[in-house]
Amino acid sequence: MTLVDDLKQLKIKALAAIEAQNADLEQLRIEFLGRKGDLTSLLKGMKDLDPSDRKTVGQVGNEVRTAITDLLAQRKAEVEQEQMNARLAAEKIDVTLPGSQPIQGQPHVLQQIIDEIEEHFLGMGFQVIDDPTDSPEVETDEYNFERENLPKDHPARDMQDTFYITPEILMRTQTSPVQSRALEKHDFSKGPLKMIAPGKVYRRDTDDATHSHQFHQVEGMVVGENITMADLKGTLLAIMQELFGEKHQIRLRPSYFPFTEPSVEVDVSWDPVTPDTKPEDIKWIEVLGAGMTHPNVLKMDGVDPEKYSAFAFGLGPDRFAMLKYGVEDIRQFYLNDVRFLEQFNRKGE
Structure with a gap:
């Protein structure tokens, strides 16, 4: 072959x-x-x-x-x-079988409260300042304390003991510094400054049922000519009724804050108030602090207190959520337990 x-x-x-x-x-x-x-x-x-x-x-x-x-x-x-x-x-799919409904998420309950607050104030002509450039969480001692009428030796600093990075750099204890930064840029020839500043703040607290080392705050401020305590009370009544119901009322009690004068604690009625409700039958619960901005604060931010006046307030979304939904432990908001969080449906759904 x-x-x-x-x-x-x-x-x-x-x-x-x-x-x-x-x-x-x-x-x-x-x-x-x-x-x-x-x-x-x-x-x-x-x-x-x-x-x-x-x-x-x-x-x-x-x-x-x-x-x-x-x-x-x-x-x-x-x-x-x-x-x-x-x-x-x-792997053939039987298209005649009913499909499974995908699980749709929702905003965190605290974000829902913040969204409600923002929507309300936007409707009142306020601006929301939450950009990291204008609202940094890592702040200077000057903006966080000194510009809020809290010099380095002021005893009220002890109530806001916080996390320091250096002697002059710290994690902010409040969103009040955003107000100072906004005032530096504001042109009053175009009208008054009306703003809120939502964001996270930090304090060296021991975590328990009502305290957290990290929580949320919404600071608000109105600066202009002829701003009065009556404007403050009307603004606060509107937001309280937005969050808790139109039949709830507020009361103002004298208090002390270094950055406001006069200062007030604000209480909201525990139950709706009707024309038949007797004053002695109303149960009140403290919800926030407010007041007329101290002249020293306006001066340090470059505003003439002889020409302009202002009011300021601080809301706590975490506290509001606890009151609104009957949550007894603030730590529940941060454990990310879906069984807990899915109870809170967005308003209107």
Whole structure:
């Protein structure tokens, strides 16, 4: 038998093996076409042929190689298609079955309260300042304390003991510094400044049911000509009734804050107040502090207290959420227990 006959027999053998194979086609490729495969071994015999016969054998060898390569590619495509069809059949979806309802999330309960506060004040013409550039959480001692009429030796600083990074850099204890930064940029020729500043604040408190080292605050301020305590009371009554209901009332009690004069504590009625409710029957609960901005604060922020007056207030969204929903432990808001958080649906849904 000649070398040409051997090549033809190899072709028949290889094509039959490839047609019958459904899995390891790569092994067949190595067996027939690899460096140590059958075709390579046969073609090594060309060195013993006469030069006139080598052309014929080389041509037949190429034809065998091409036939085997083409059939391997064809069978590979067929096997892959068969595997794909089998997978599609196994994973086929019955479109007649009812689909599963995806779980839709909702804003955190504290964010819901903050959103309500922001929407209310936006409707009253206030601006919301919460951009990190104008409302940084890492603040200077000057803006956080000194510009709020709290010099370095002031004893009221002890109530807001906080996390210091350096002696002059700290985690802010309130969002009041945003008011100073806003006043520096405000042009009073365009009207009064009306703003709120929501954000996180930090104090070195021991965490318990009513205290947290990190909580949220919304500071508000109105600065302009002829701003009075009556404006403050009307503003606070509006936001309390927005959050707790139109029949709730507020009362103002004298207090002391270094950055306001006069200063007041603000209470809201525990239950709705009707025309028939006797004053002695109203139960009050303290919710926030406020007052007329101290002249020293206005001066340090570059505002003439002889021409302009101002009021300021500080709301606690965490405290409001506890009161509104009857939550007894502030730590529940930060544990991220979905079973707890999913109880609080967004207003109107």
